[in-house]
Amino acid sequence: MHKPTTPSQVERWGIYELSLEGPGDGNPFLDVQLSAHFTYNHRIVEIDGFYDGAGVYRVRFMPDTVGAWRYVTHSNRPEMDGQTGAFTCTEPGPGNHGPVRVHNTYHFGYADGTPYVPIGTTCYAWAHQGDKLEEQTLRTLKNAPFNKMRMCVFPKHYAYNQNEPVYYPFERDDGGRWDFSRFSPAFFQHFERRVGDLLGLGIEADLILFHPYDRWGFATMDAQTDDRYLRYVVARLAAHRNVWWSLANEYDLMEAKTMADWDRFFRIVQESDPYGHLRSIHNCRRFYDHSQPWVTHASIQNSDLSRVREWREAYRKPIVFDECCYEGDVEQTWGNISAREMVHRFWLGTAGGGYVGHGETYLHPEDILWWSKGGVLHGQSPERIAFLRQILDQGPPEGLDPVGRWGAGKEGATYLFYFGVHQPAEWTFDLPEGNQYQADVIDTWEMTVTPIEGVFTGRSKVALPGKPYLAVRLKPLA
């Protein structure tokens, strides 16, 4: 019997990993069961382990409570059964606010209460491009405004995506066909390293578990394989606090799956994930029923950002436009809006009380388009999105809820109005009587904030510059 080597402490929302030696023969993915019970006083959290190749098994745990924890392992293999240990969960380190949760119905916040405003981007297949390009992507992200990344677990086959990935998620049998009963540890070790790299940059990893862009057979696996895949991914990755589960990209284009499959997938993820990470599913033409209790927020593909209010009302959950078309110049309609239009859509969705995601699709001689492979950014929207993020970081911590047709805010706190293609030279704001406000004109494209002279209260008519793409922020005087 091998006693696992384990650290004696871990920070809150960090990863505590047990590593155990066990059988490497047979099919460990099918034959071996392993879990651990982590105990804090009388509370027990059961965590599934997973096989990581070469006779090594792991159990990963993300403790959410500071203090003394104990554990005991359970396995159908005696050499991994009944192992015990103890460790201390310490205060989180700098920048560690825990996983993101839904907050105030329509918004998000970290587990420690810090507001989280998702400013997402999309690089579907960035983690399948080899270290050189992947590291360039990470360098780009380090200086970019994004704090959420939509990315696929499976490799991607699509226009501008013809290269083979470095790793595959399954092993092959002797005939060269996929052995769907054997996950590739190398694939997942690499993939989770990239998830960890994002964590290091403060970026949430919105992991897309299924997608239709496939030439290998990963979009058409049988139900047993799908379910085992989901449990394996959750066992490996859920202890990363920055993980979100996106059940699929354009789920409605996956002809081999039924709506009952999607419902089942949600339930499997929900029951397997001890931490309740965020769960969503992304559409092409037809929405999944986002009012289902296992959906934490609506992940929407749509170009009409003005509909955010409608969907807030419909679902009573955060509305995230994960795809509102991409800045770029490819022929495909979803990938050729101007930077100005992208920035406009960010502001429109934000002022409606929702959240908007970025992507970029400029033609590239080697088909390195950010939206899929990462690399570097070429567009003009990211710096404006960074500017928006700055504004939101100064905004009401409770999040923006719609006020009238144009604005968002909270009674008594900061209001933000966005006028888009409208260019009023004057505007009447109905501010709470008695409270005093100062006003700024925000040029969303030029990235300027210009104070308007005066102090406003109650019904206030304010002169504006009369140009498009302006916002007005009203802040209560301290």
Place this chain on the structure above:
Amino acid sequence: MHKPTTPSQVERWGIYELSLEGPGDGNPFLDVQLSAHFTYNHRIVEIDGFYDGAGVYRVRFMPDTVGAWRYVTHSNRPEMDGQTGAFTCTEPGPGNHGPVRVHNTYHFGYADGTPYVPIGTTCYAWAHQGDKLEEQTLRTLKNAPFNKMRMCVFPKHYAYNQNEPVYYPFERDDGGRWDFSRFSPAFFQHFERRVGDLLGLGIEADLILFHPYDRWGFATMDAQTDDRYLRYVVARLAAHRNVWWSLANEYDLMEAKTMADWDRFFRIVQESDPYGHLRSIHNCRRFYDHSQPWVTHASIQNSDLSRVREWREAYRKPIVFDECCYEGDVEQTWGNISAREMVHRFWLGTAGGGYVGHGETYLHPEDILWWSKGGVLHGQSPERIAFLRQILDQGPPEGLDPVGRWGAGKEGATYLFYFGVHQPAEWTFDLPEGNQYQADVIDTWEMTVTPIEGVFTGRSKVALPGKPYLAVRLKPLA
């Protein structure tokens, strides 16, 4: 008995007017009936006359056939009954193409077959502003691109519209109240002079018969008065070949009228108008049923120009966005879009197979906003709309019908694609095999037409500049 003085000839689609002397006492509007039968060979056209004040009665007729016409009058007053005469209808003069009709289901053409592409504007109350401003408006129109004017018969009460009109449509009784049984000849003489001024400029007068913006009581007259008013307006104005009937502006805001009233108004206009001028009705929030047989084209207020295809399919009639918001800077949402957005909406509607109207609402120290009072234009969209009109004047005479998602045209003729906020750097056009096309890039804002090198046929991938608000025109080589 007074023999009327009448000219011996009139051009086709000109106005042939009989002037008769009759009773000036009593109430000529109620007591006196007058009509004339105009005869060409065995064809008889019955035309209602009207009282024009000071004992003068008139019958106005617009002949549509060149040759010898005769007439005989009918009246319940013997001095105006049984008068006869003859005249010759000659070929139309230069610029006279007759009234506008629906052409090719979704389009318009003059009666002589010349295509008519409506490029409308809106000056609701321009004809109620006094000669000085009205003449300034006419001078502006002379150099503007517009060939259709939306204008109200009744004066207008609304934001930025607080002044009294020069003339009122009814006389007052001794108590200073309106005598709705007596039309004011001075009002209508003035109004029809302005309609004639537009005719002289080649501009169709889209006459709005009712509207809700009222402080005088013209929006809440009783049914008998409404009906008599409609017959009087038609009798006076229908002989002007440039007249269109718009039953109402924002009909659904007129609380005193029921849907049955609107149906009846349409039928009255239809049965009173011997020439079958175009008939429509304009909505605020809720459409009238444009599929009714008495509606010749849909007059729509909506900001979503991309819906033109949907409404073409729904109504199988021309779709005219008479109000898609106005270029300007007032506080009201409908009156503060940027010039760029206005131009964008024109192109979007046009490329979808519809027609779009202009209006302008820049704040003015004396409240002279073009959209209502006329005056001069301040905006940047009219010159770009003139550029669009030039393009359309060179386009397929049959009108543009949608092709795919982005384009419009006719098999074998000119195609026009508009990309709006999209900026593809390449695009694949599916042109008919065998036909050869030349291509131009049109910058809708910069107003440039740049030929693309090469000749294209069949499926053709074409490099584009990759900036927004561009169109591509494909013309068959002769």
